[in-house]
Amino acid sequence: AQSVTQPDIHITVSEGASLELRCNYSYGATPYLFWYVQSPGQGLQLLLKYFSGDTLVQGIKGFEAEFKRSQSSFNLRKPSVHWSDAAEYFCAVGLGGYNKLIFGAGTRLAVHP
Amino acid sequence: DAGVIQSPRHEVTEMGQEVTLRCKPISGHNSLFWYRQTMMRGLELLIYFNNNVPIDDSGMPEDRFSAKMPNASFSTLKIQPSEPRDSAVYFCASGGNSNQPQHFGDGTRLSIL
Numbered sequence: 001a002q003s004v005t006q007p008d009i010h011i012t013v014s015e016g017a018s019l020e021l022r023c024n025y026s027y028g029a030t031p032y033l034f035w036y037v038q039s040p041g042q043g044l045q046l047l048l049k050y051f052s053g054d055t056l057v058q059g060i061k062g063f064e065a066e067f068k069r070s071q072s073s074f075n076l077r078k079p080s081v082h083w084s085d086a087a088e089y090f091c092a093v094g095l096g097g098y099n100k101l102i103f104g105a106g107t108r109l110a111v112h113p
Numbered sequence: 114d115a116g117v118i119q120s121p122r123h124e125v126t127e128m129g130q131e132v133t134l135r136c137k138p139i140s141g142h143n144s145l146f147w148y149r150q151t152m153m154r155g156l157e158l159l160i161y162f163n164n165n166v167p168i169d170d171s172g173m174p175e176d177r178f179s180a181k182m183p184n185a186s187f188s189t190l191k192i193q194p195s196e197p198r199d200s201a202v203y204f205c206a207s208g209g210n211s212n213q214p215q216h217f218g219d220g221t222r223l224s225i226l
Contacts, residue, residue, distance in 0.1 A: 034214055036217075041219075043117075043204055043218050043219045043220050044204070044206075044217040045217070046214050046215075046216070049214050090156065094214075099144070099208055099213070099214070099215065100146075100158065100161060100169065101146075101158065101215060102158075103155060103156040104155075105155050106155065106156075
């Protein structure tokens with residue numbers, strides 16, 4: 001069965017530090033992969049997506065993610081975290097022609113000043 | 114451009130009452146998705162439509178839940194009768210073809226007393 005695993009439920013980093021959020025997926029075919037961010041009381045905002053081509057994708061707000069087929073991973077990175085990045089981050093895999101999304105459980109990011 | 118619009122933003126009602134959540138997708142998008150988000154179960158896909166036709170409703174928890182999409186610009190999710198365990202944030206999302214990501218509304222926070 002298709003699934004998405006985000007091993008870290010909660011991460012705390014200092015402002016200015018680098019960040020990596022982990023995501024592993026289980027899917028038989030080449031997946032469509034997404035990272036979304038959710039601020040409190042808000043909907044989910046798309047950070048970036050991978051469909052094909054270059055395995056390093058750039059997104060909004062200075063985020064990037066790298067697709068590694070051999071590791072079934074799609075980790076999200078940011079070189080220098082800002083306090084406004086505190087939010088919950090969701091990795092998702094899209095299935096089939098309608099892009100039905102399967103979400104991970106999310107990683108809640110806290111940023112210390 | 115207007116995003117996905119959901120109403121109401123908040124709903125508080127007593128158990129047994131009928132609840133209707135509304136969604137206006139982004140113009141031109143032909144897929145619409147309803148999700149439920151809870152602390153215990155995370156983000157769950159309830160049902161999705163393509164070209165106003167329900168494609169997969171396997172995520173709908175019970176017969177008390179129903180969804181309709183009478184036209185390309187409007188969808189409803191109805192719970193009748195409502196129960197306290199239905200309390201959650203319900204999100205609507207819309208998308209284009211399979212190469213386009215889903216865009217989420219800000220959600221409806223539903224509390225059943």
